Amino acid sequence: MAAKTKTMTKARRMREMLKAGIVVSPGIFDGYSARLVEKMGFKAASTTGAGLSNSRLGQPDIGIMSLMENVEACRALTHIMSIPVMADADTGYGNSVTVYHTVQYFEAAGVVGIT
Numbered sequence: 540m541a542a543k544t545k546t547m548t549k550a551r552r553m554r555e556m557l558k559a560g561i562v563v564s565p566g567i568f569d570g571y572s573a574r575l576v577e578k579m580g581f582k583a584a585s586t587t588g589a590g591l592s593n594s595r596l597g598q599p600d601i602g603i604m605s606l607m608e609n610v611e612a613c614r615a616l617t618h619i620m621s622i623p624v625m626a627d628a629d630t631g632y633g634n635s636v637t638v639y640h641t642v643q644y645f646e647a648a649g650v651v652g653i654t
Contacts, residue, residue, distance in 0.1 A: 617649030
């Protein structure tokens with residue numbers, strides 16, 4: 540019987556890094572910034588609400604970008620990166636019920652945590 544190899548998920552890698560101490564995770568907002576962060580050897584990255592709003596909408600981060608626009612931008616970024624990505628989830632987009640769903644959406648997009 541062949542031995543099973545245990546693959547470490549991005550979320551598990553992030554948890555291990557956090558247990559070890561401070562994790563430097565530069566802000567990303569598009570494919571180019573994501574590739575630069577990865578190429579420079581960082582072990583994690585974080586989306587920036589202001590960066591996403593500015594690069595996608597040409598507007599400041601004043602609540603114009605919706606939850607689903609943020610999630611879709613994060614999904615595109617997590618799928619091109621081999622390192623864990625945290626996300627700026629704004630204010631949770633509402634009350635405790637919407638925060639629950641916000642977490643679910645970001646998790647499904649491949650984000651390892653939200654701030």
